[in-house]
Amino acid sequence: MSLWVDQYRPRTLDELHYHPNLSLRLKSLAASGDFPHMLFYGPSGAGKKTRIMCTLRALFGAGTEKLKIDQRVFLSPSNRKIEVNIVQSNYHLEITPSETGNYDRVVIQEVLKEIAQTQQVDLSAKQRFKVVIINEADSLSRDAQAALRRTMEKYMSNLRIILCANSTSRLIAPIKSRCLLIRVAAPSGEEMQECMKHVAKRVNFPLPTEVAQKIIDDSEGNLRKAILCLEALKTQSPDLSGDLTIAKPDWETYCHKVADMIIQEQTPARVMDVRAKFYELLTHCIPPGIILKTVAERVVERVDETLKPEIMHWAAIYDVRLRIGSKKIYHLEAWVVKVMSLYKRFICGMDLSDFD
Amino acid sequence: MPSTFFKPQPNRQPAQGQKHALEPALQPWVEKYRPKTIDDISAQEHTVAVLRKTLSSTNLPHMLFYGPPGTGKTSTILALARQLFGPDNFKNRVLELNASDERGISIIREKVKTFARQTPRAQVVASDGKTYPCPPYKIIVLDEADSMTQDAQGALRRIMETHARITRFCLVCNYVTRIIEPLASRCSKFRFTPLDSVSTTSRLEYIAREEKVDVDADVLNALIRTSGGDLRRAITYLQSASRLSTSTNPPVPITAEEIQEIAGVIPDSVVEDFARTLGVEITGGMEVDRAPGGRSFEKIQKHVKQLMRDGYSGTQILAQLHDLITLNHLLTARQKSLSSLAFAEADKALCDGADEELWILEVALRISKAIASEES
Numbered sequence: 001m002s003l004w005v006d007q008y009r010p011r012t013l014d015e016l017h018y019h020p021n022l023s024l025r026l027k028s029l030a031a032s033g034d035f036p037h038m039l040f041y042g043p044s045g046a047g048k049k050t051r052i053m054c055t056l057r058a059l060f061g062a063g064t065e066k067l068k069i070d071q072r073v074f075l076s077p078s079n080r081k082i083e084v085n086i087v088q089s090n091y092h093l094e095i096t097p098s099e100t101g102n103y104d105r106v107v108i109q110e111v112l113k114e115i116a117q118t119q120q121v122d123l124s125a126k127q128r129f130k131v132v133i134i135n136e137a138d139s140l141s142r143d144a145q146a147a148l149r150r151t152m153e154k155y156m157s158n159l160r161i162i163l164c165a166n167s168t169s170r171l172i173a174p175i176k177s178r179c180l181l182i183r184v185a186a187p188s189g190e191e192m193q194e195c196m197k198h199v200a201k202r203v204n205f206p207l208p209t210e211v212a213q214k215i216i217d218d219s220e221g222n223l224r225k226a227i228l229c230l231e232a233l234k235t236q237s238p239d240l241s242g243d244l245t246i247a248k249p250d251w252e253t254y255c256h257k258v259a260d261m262i263i264q265e266q267t268p269a270r271v272m273d274v275r276a277k278f279y280e281l282l283t284h285c286i287p288p289g290i291i292l293k294t295v296a297e298r299v300v301e302r303v304d305e306t307l308k309p310e311i312m313h314w315a316a317i318y319d320v321r322l323r324i325g326s327k328k329i330y331h332l333e334a335w336v337v338k339v340m341s342l343y344k345r346f347i348c349g350m351d352l353s354d355f356d
Numbered sequence: 357m358p359s360t361f362f363k364p365q366p367n368r369q370p371a372q373g374q375k376h377a378l379e380p381a382l383q384p385w386v387e388k389y390r391p392k393t394i395d396d397i398s399a400q401e402h403t404v405a406v407l408r409k410t411l412s413s414t415n416l417p418h419m420l421f422y423g424p425p426g427t428g429k430t431s432t433i434l435a436l437a438r439q440l441f442g443p444d445n446f447k448n449r450v451l452e453l454n455a456s457d458e459r460g461i462s463i464i465r466e467k468v469k470t471f472a473r474q475t476p477r478a479q480v481v482a483s484d485g486k487t488y489p490c491p492p493y494k495i496i497v498l499d500e501a502d503s504m505t506q507d508a509q510g511a512l513r514r515i516m517e518t519h520a521r522i523t524r525f526c527l528v529c530n531y532v533t534r535i536i537e538p539l540a541s542r543c544s545k546f547r548f549t550p551l552d553s554v555s556t557t558s559r560l561e562y563i564a565r566e567e568k569v570d571v572d573a574d575v576l577n578a579l580i581r582t583s584g585g586d587l588r589r590a591i592t593y594l595q596s597a598s599r600l601s602t603s604t605n606p607p608v609p610i611t612a613e614e615i616q617e618i619a620g621v622i623p624d625s626v627v628e629d630f631a632r633t634l635g636v637e638i639t640g641g642m643e644v645d646r647a648p649g650g651r652s653f654e655k656i657q658k659h660v661k662q663l664m665r666d667g668y669s670g671t672q673i674l675a676q677l678h679d680l681i682t683l684n685h686l687l688t689a690r691q692k693s694l695s696s697l698a699f700a701e702a703d704k705a706l707c708d709g710a711d712e713e714l715w716i717l718e719v720a721l722r723i724s725k726a727i728a729s730e731e732s
């Protein structure tokens with residue numbers, strides 16, 4: 001049994017719920033023979049991937065849903081073996097650079113070349129080109145991006161590339177220049193209501209508006225999260241009544257705990273405790289940037305208005321350092337110390353003014 | 357593991373010339389309207405003038421083309437080579453290597469060596485009945501040379517010298533500073549500038565005529581503004597807009613707003629709203645939000661989160677907010693300077709891969725502080 005998110009995922013452009021103009025645009029692009037390279041961007045859970053798959057289906061027909069997974073081996077320049085799983089149909093193929101470690105350039109280059117040198121095996125195919133989807137394109141290394149540039153032009157007759165990313169900021173200008181940019185905004189509250197009601201109808205149960213609203217408030221525009229949550233709640237309490245609590249993921253609760261610890265006490269001993277918690281989070285593969293942001297946002301909720309901008313300022317500063325540096329824990333910790341000292345100074349300052 | 361997907365077609369070369377296989381009607385316009393001769397190149401008058409001379413004298417120096425994306429670098433060298441050698445000889449006289457090829461030093465050396473070894477033979481008349489100068493050397497195009505390592509570039513120096521008699525190199529890149537000096541100094545440099553609005557307009561009008569799409573002055577202006585001198589982008593936008601306009605029945609005319617939407621430009625009203633949240637007064641705006649506490653931390657943070665949810669790209673927000681702030685007459689020089697500092701730092705941070713939300717928030721808070729600090 002598959003999850004509702006997958007089971008009730010729209011399959012064609014006509015079934016898509018929100019952003020009707022965008023769907024229309026994709027439809028007209030797919031209907032014309034001169035489909036461009038594309039770059040879909042937007043926050044996670046906004047439905048980029050769903051839209052891409054619908055577009056593919058509009059391009060090639062239902063055959064794009066017959067997926068198979070191939071394990072392929074590539075050789076790095078230093079003759080190391082890189083094993084990559086590649087999801088593909090007869091018409092398209094997907095790669096996720098983060099799965100290829102430091103060798104994204106080699107893998108992408110090999111895959112694209114192979115495809116460029118092959119023709120559509122299926123002679124009845126509606127298009128003469130094949131599509132390569134590159135997921136998480138914003139994590140492509142600079143090298144890999146550079147390698148894409150001329151390839152995108154040279155092999156245009158049998159290859160189209162669809163990049164999928166959260167933001168365009170990390171992509172180099174020559175890549176953006178070669179793509180049609182498609183922004184996929186997160187659905188609004190009402191739009192999410194509609195989607196969830198639709199799922200509920202297909203599963204066949206009534207969804208009270210308050211329950212839907214509660215889920216929406218918690219999911220920050222992430223429709224995937226919302227539908228997953230709906231399914232979880234429904235299994236928990238089949239009639240969706242009573243006091244429904246939406247469970248936060250463990251790491252989030254953990255981050256909030258860290259924030260509370262910082263506010264409770266500002267001592268070297270406390271820094272050590274916090275560090276232990278950070279290590280725990282890091283070993284569970286929570287990205288350090290997410291940790292920093294989640295903790296910072298929680299701290300800010302609980303301090304005085306005047307402190308808030310400064311705390312976020314330092315979060316921003318240490319966020320960059322964390323990306324450039326190699327020891328993530330140093331920067332997380334440095335930020336904690338910074339915040340503790342700011343907080344302590346603020347409290348002391350308050351005490352003094354109280355005496356005046 | 358062989359799969360049907362990767363069935364190689366041995367007699368099909370991925371190299372040049374294969375694009376002709378495609379019906380022109382189905383080609384993306386950027387490829388369809390890639391200049392065929394150097395006289396088709398818009399703008400870049402100086403470069404074209406110099407290259408035209410080399411066509412008649414048939415003597416070519418090593419060359420270095422540099423400039424921003426979509427200004428005609430690759431097109432120029434391909435057109436020039438085609439005019440020098442004609443369709444028949446193009447393949448055996450021109451070697452195109454780019455960043456997607458394996459470009460270790462040894463590979464380059466090997467490829468160039470084997471390529472340069474076969475001495476070019478002069479020829480008479482090409483299959484299309486025209487005669488071509490067909491000078492006795494080969495051209496090696498290193499496209500995207502700025503992504504070559506320093507070592508590879510160093511080695512290239514020697515290679516250039518060893519084969520100087522029968523090869524000419526053309527290095528193509530976006531960032532000339534990434535080319536090591538000894539290499540750059542061996543080449544004649546040609547700078548490709550972003551296309552001016554007149555050249556962009558005439559090229560776009562030409563394409564629009566050929567494709568029978570109607571574009572009015574507003575649309576052209578929008579294309580020029582949003583593409584920033586990158587003709588490839590302007591052409592892609594135009595094509596998508598025309599797809600969209602002809603998909604309805606009856607076809608609707610292309611509008612400037614649509615171009616903006618396709619180009620990923622954030623609507624002015626969205627940026628203005630955001631600026632208002634930060635305390636910037638917008639002249640001509642309907643209502644000016646000056647409520648006390650109107651730009652509290654929470655309010656700003658909420659607004660930033662909304663922008664992120666709408667998927668606007670961080671760099672785009674910064675760019676448009678920057679324009680709005682620096683052109684605003686009601687802000688003092690000091691307020692603008694403080695804001696500019698924030699913009700600069702944020703730009704760097706985003707390039708380094710920092711979190712967009714944190715940095716847009718940072719900029720927003722700093723602007724609002726700069727503005728608040730000078731209010732009575």
Ligand SMILES: Nc1ncnc2c1ncn2[C@@H]1O[C@H](COP(=O)(O)OP(=O)(O)OP(=O)(O)O)[C@@H](O)[C@H]1O
Pocket residue numbers: 149174177385386387389390391396397398399400423424425426427428429430431432529530548559587588591
């Ligand atoms: N000066 C120009 N005149 C006419 N067409 C141009 C010009 N510049 C760009 N174009 C159009 O844009 C497309 C891309 O141009 P080209 O490949 O030459 O760009 P480039 O300068 O090599 O860019 P990049 O730095 O991204 O490789 C061409 O196919 C052509 O349609």
Ligand SMILES: [Mg+2]
Pocket residue numbers: 429430431499528
């Ligand atoms: Mg180029």
